[in-house]
Amino acid sequence: MPELPEVETTRRGILPHIKSRRVTKIILRQEKLRWPITPALAKELPGQTFRSVKRRGKYLLLGTDIGTLLIHLGMSGSLRIVDQKRPVGKHDHVDIVLDDGHILRYTDPRRFGCMLWLQSDIESHPLLRSLGPEPLGSQFTGVHLFDRSRKRVAAIKSFIMDSRIVVGVGNIYASEALFLSGISPKRAAGKVSLRRYQKLAECIRQILQQAIKAGGTTLRDFTDSNGNPGYFKQSLRVYGRAGLPCMTCKKPLKEIRLGQRSTVYCSTCQT
DNA sequence: ACTTCGACCTGTTGGC
DNA sequence: TGCCAACAGGTCGAAG
Numbered sequence: 001m002p003e004l005p006e007v008e009t010t011r012r013g014i015l016p017h018i019k020s021r022r023v024t025k026i027i028l029r030q031e032k033l034r035w036p037i038t039p040a041l042a043k044e045l046p047g048q049t050f051r052s053v054k055r056r057g058k059y060l061l062l063g064t065d066i067g068t069l070l071i072h073l074g075m076s077g078s079l080r081i082v083d084q085k086r087p088v089g090k091h092d093h094v095d096i097v098l099d100d101g102h103i104l105r106y107t108d109p110r111r112f113g114c115m116l117w118l119q120s121d122i123e124s125h126p127l128l129r130s131l132g133p134e135p136l137g138s139q140f141t142g143v144h145l146f147d148r149s150r151k152r153v154a155a156i157k158s159f160i161m162d163s164r165i166v167v168g169v170g171n172i173y174a175s176e177a178l179f180l181s182g183i184s185p186k187r188a189a190g191k192v193s194l195r196r197y198q199k200l201a202e203c204i205r206q207i208l209q210q211a212i213k214a215g216g217t218t219l220r221d222f223t224d225s226n227g228n229p230g231y232f233k234q235s236l237r238v239y240g241r242a243g244l245p246c247m248t249c250k251k252p253l254k255e256i257r258l259g260q261r262s263t264v265y266c267s268t269c270q271t
Numbered sequence: 272a273c274t275t276c277g278a279c280c281t282g283t284t285g286g287c
Numbered sequence: 288t289g290c291c292a293a294c295a296g297g298t299c300g301a302a303g
Contacts, residue, residue, distance in 0.1 A: 034298085076280085161297095170296060260277095
């Protein structure tokens with residue numbers, strides 16, 4: 001489900017509801033996520049007040065005075081603000097009950113997400129330590145992509161989806177950004193010119209910003225923290241459009257697999 | 272250091 | 288209608 005725009009949409013949605021709110025209790029219905037939810041989390045979070053709600057790549061970082069709650073939504077996770085009367089669904093694994101009676105509810109059918117309690121040096125945590133720059137930050141440039149890609153033979157799509165290179169670019173937006181920049185997803189990362197990487201960096205930034213503005217992409221079930229879908233799906237040019245005409249040249253879009261991910265592109269417009 | 276691939280899960284879709 | 292395989296927005300960690 002969530003790539004960077006969907007995670008950012010979630011962050012913005014929950015921020016006003018949880019900032020400065022104290023956790024009164026936590027209800028664990030299923031602790032087996034990608035990694036198990038630890039007893040330490042259940043023990044230490046109650047009583048704490050959320051001071052900050054940040055994002056690093058696709059990780060959400062909910063800061064308190066004594067630790068940080070790190071949440072990843074995996075492939076199918078979501079966070080919603082609900083009230084206490086809301087019925088509990090099959091995949092509603094965690095409720096974080098707040099002092100105003102609302103609940104921050106974590107739902108995740110596939111359980112690829114995680115919820116970890118971090119104490120001390122967030123930066124050096126193994127999951128965060130090796131992450132590349134934020135695509136919407138000033139560190140992310142065409143020069144950065146060019147420098148990191150020299151001698152690499154992997155397909156450029158796999159390269160830009162590698163979180164050590166740049167965070168937050170998943171299958172949808174990688175496909176879209178490559179279409180916008182006219183680069184074939186199959187091209188070896190190491191054989192792309194600086195000029196083209198500058199264009200690509202610009203397109204990645206642009207597509208992510210537009211998607212955030214639209215509230216993310218809802219394919220089947222993504223909604224923001226209030227239950228509203230995102231409207232970026234209608235702006236997708238290639239993802240999910242295999243066989244349909246290219247919006248530029250009208251030829252049918254092709255579909256291949258790269259790094260086990262389905263990849264749609266235009267073999268005429270992308271070279 | 273880089274690349275590939277299996278693994279983790281459930282739900283949906285499409286073919287027969 | 289049922290069954291089964293394939294696939295889905297992610298990414299870690301082992302192995303080559």
